[in-house]
Amino acid sequence: GAVVSQHxxxxxxxxxxxxxIECRSLDFQATxxxxxxxxxxxxxxxxxxSNEGSKATYEQGVEKDKFLINHxxxxxxxxxxxxxxxxxxxxxxCSATEFTVYNEQFFGPGTRLTVL
Amino acid sequence: xxxxxxxxxxxxxxxxxxxxxxxxxxxxGNEYVYWYRQIHSQGPQYIIHGLKNNETNEMASLIIxxxxxxxxxxxxxxxxRDTAVYYCIVGLMDSSYKLIFGSGTRLLVRP
Numbered sequence: 001g002a003v004v005s006q007h008x009x010x011x012x013x014x015x016x017x018x019x020x021i022e023c024r025s026l027d028f029q030a031t032x033x034x035x036x037x038x039x040x041x042x043x044x045x046x047x048x049x050s051n052e053g054s055k056a057t058y059e060q061g062v063e064k065d066k067f068l069i070n071h072x073x074x075x076x077x078x079x080x081x082x083x084x085x086x087x088x089x090x091x092x093x094c095s096a097t098e099f100t101v102y103n104e105q106f107f108g109p110g111t112r113l114t115v116l
Numbered sequence: 117x118x119x120x121x122x123x124x125x126x127x128x129x130x131x132x133x134x135x136x137x138x139x140x141x142x143x144x145g146n147e148y149v150y151w152y153r154q155i156h157s158q159g160p161q162y163i164i165h166g167l168k169n170n171e172t173n174e175m176a177s178l179i180i181x182x183x184x185x186x187x188x189x190x191x192x193x194x195x196x197r198d199t200a201v202y203y204c205i206v207g208l209m210d211s212s213y214k215l216i217f218g219s220g221t222r223l224l225v226r227p
């Protein structure tokens with residue numbers, strides 16, 4: 001199957017700083033990428049959908065000025081958590097697909113963010 | 117989006133079949149049933165999907181009832197590595213394609 005990578009796998013930062021997480025489709029072109037957040041012992045929560053070259057569509061309750069998403073190419077999407085606070089500590093997971101080709105989303109391994 | 121209902125947890129013995137049920141009584145005619153699983157601290161992994169007919173692949177079988185209001189994922193010979201949270205999701209396969217995860221079923225495969 002297709003491979004999606006995320007970088008970094010873990011990040012620890014101080015409160016008030018910004019953190020950028022990268023999501024890459026390694027062997028296919030992803031017209032659509034998704035960002036999820038998962039708190040301990042909870043399910044994945046969809047944050048936003050991004051299509052290459054377009055602005056991301058955020059789910060209700062997700063602050064677009066806090067979680068900046070850029071999908072500038074067919075293989076790369078970035079999520080920037082701006083002015084991070086301890087409550088933003090979570091497991092962030094991206095997925096990617098080209099829905100006209102694939103019948104599934106391919107998930108990255110996730111990024112563990114800890115804000116001190 | 118249609119919602120799904122799954123039991124919070126199940127267990128089965130290694131080597132036996134694991135049958136995971138899912139109710140999706142409000143599914144619409146063009147929505148697919150997808151199954152993903154998530155092993156601890158990893159990204160979810162696609163298992164199988166279907167629309168109306170039963171489906172089988174190298175990982176599992178998917179049985180969808182005739183009225184499409186429920187389905188069952190079958191792992192024919194569960195192994196310890198199948199211990200994971202299994203998510204049943206319904207959704208469209210078009211430009212609005214997105215997956216809304218419910219709480220899933222935590223499957224524990226016992227030695």
